[in-house]
Amino acid sequence: MAGHSKFKNIMHRKGxxxxxxxxxxxxxxxxITVAAKMGTPDPDMNPRLRAAVIAAKAxxxxxxxxxxAIDKASGGDVENYEEIRYEGFGPGGVSLIVEALTDNRNRTATNVRTIFSKNGGNLGASGSVSHxxxxxxxxxxxxxAGDAEKVFEAALEAGAEDVQSSxxxxxxxxxxxxxxxxxxxLEAVLGEPEAAKLAWRxxxxxxxxxGDAGSLLKLIDALDDDDDVQTVSGNYEVSDEVMEKLG
Known part of the structure; x- marks a missing residue:
């Protein structure tokens, strides 16, 4: 289990x-609403909205x-959400980047800081881990979608920089x-992807x-449970053997 995924792995782990x-x-x-509000409500003309719709379909x-959610963007009562990034450290020396959409910066900052401190981590300053x-x-x-060779060839032809298959x-x-x-x-060759997004690699x-994996996963779960947190990215790698032991 690697640490750049969104909440998909966490959902799989918890059911x-x-x-x-x-x-x-x-x-x-x-x-979806934020993406539609920031640009056009047409996913074909709004890359961020298209990525959000693909994620929702997946x-x-x-x-x-x-x-x-798209229609809400044009309504007069739509909330004004702010994008905020938090950086910190988890058990085992893992670096974590937390991205949030919030209508209350103080609430979200307090919640994220508390989650880190209660689960063996600590929140750092901006730029402390993103470098x-x-x-x-x-x-x-x-x-x-296809075997590794098929996907690699399609990605190479499409202009991608790297492919990892498992x-x-x-x-x-x-x-x-x-x-x-x-x-x-890629969509023209392999069909619609499960996700097409910006990510932290x-x-x-x-x-x-x-010894640290259980605490780390609890920290990530707690962050993911916060309503304002959209993504949790990290540089952690947990072996299949350890994941099996943790259940």
Whole structure:
């Protein structure tokens, strides 16, 4: 389990309970509304909105919910959300980047700081860990999209910078300014991806021992449970053996 994913891995680990699913839809809706408000409400003309809609579809969010979130952007009562990034450290020396959309900066900052301190981590200053990450485009495909060779060839032709394939699926990395160009080229060959987004790619990974892994995952779960937190990225790597022991 690597640490650049959004909340998908956490949802898989904890099970898709109704409560978790509702919280997931709420976060996805917020991102869709913000993206639509910042640009055009047409996903084909608004790369950020298109990425948000793709993420929502990947989580089986109903089309009506997606459309309502888009329509909300043009309403007069839509909340004004602010994008905030927090950086900190978790158990085992792991670096974490937390991205939030909030209508109350003080509430979110207090919550995030408390979650870090209660779960063996500490919040750092802006820039304290992001220097160890590259901001890149990430396009994710399920394993059923094709074998590693097929995806690699398609990604190379589309202009991607790197591909990582495993039994769980494929990750295609691009320069951030070519993300949507590469995503469209890949979609023509492989179909619609599970995600096409900007992500934080660690420059080096930290292998987390069993003793720290449980605490780290609790910290990530707690951050993900916060209503304002949209993504949690990190440079952690937890082996399959340790994940099995943790259950």
């Amino acid at each position: 898709a309970q109704d409560k978790k699913r509702s919280a997931m839809f709420s976060k996805l809706s917020r991102e 989580q089986s969010m109903p089309k009506d919910n997606i459309q309502r 160890g990450f590259d901001r890149m485009g990430l396009i994710e495909y399920a394993a059923k 039994e769980d699926g494929h990750e295609v990395w691009t320069a951030q300014d070519t993300l949507h160009e590469v995503a469209k080229a 660690p420059q080096t990974m930290v292998s987390v021992a069993e």
